[in-house]
Amino acid sequence: MATTVGLVHLELNVVQATSLKDKRRVIKSFKDRLVAKHNVSVAEVDGLDSLRRAVLAVVMVGNDRRYVEGALQQIVNAAARHRDMILTGHEVQWL
16 A cells, blocks of 8 residues: 655735744644644744744645545645735746
């Protein structure tokens, strides 16, 4: 049985943030929704002390690459549609 590990880095700009607390609230809410809906692991890996910039690493493990690929694409789409932030870039890797 093959194990598929998909990783996507999301580069985000939290446009309405006026403080780090605002940014962290938006990012935490988004992370919690991703974990609940897609059963992924999420960590903020860069931009932690930046007022508006955040980089999230989202990892999913599965045995069906098409399923993992589809879920990661849904996550990218959710980030692009989010009303409180702008997706400025993303990169998908397979481990």
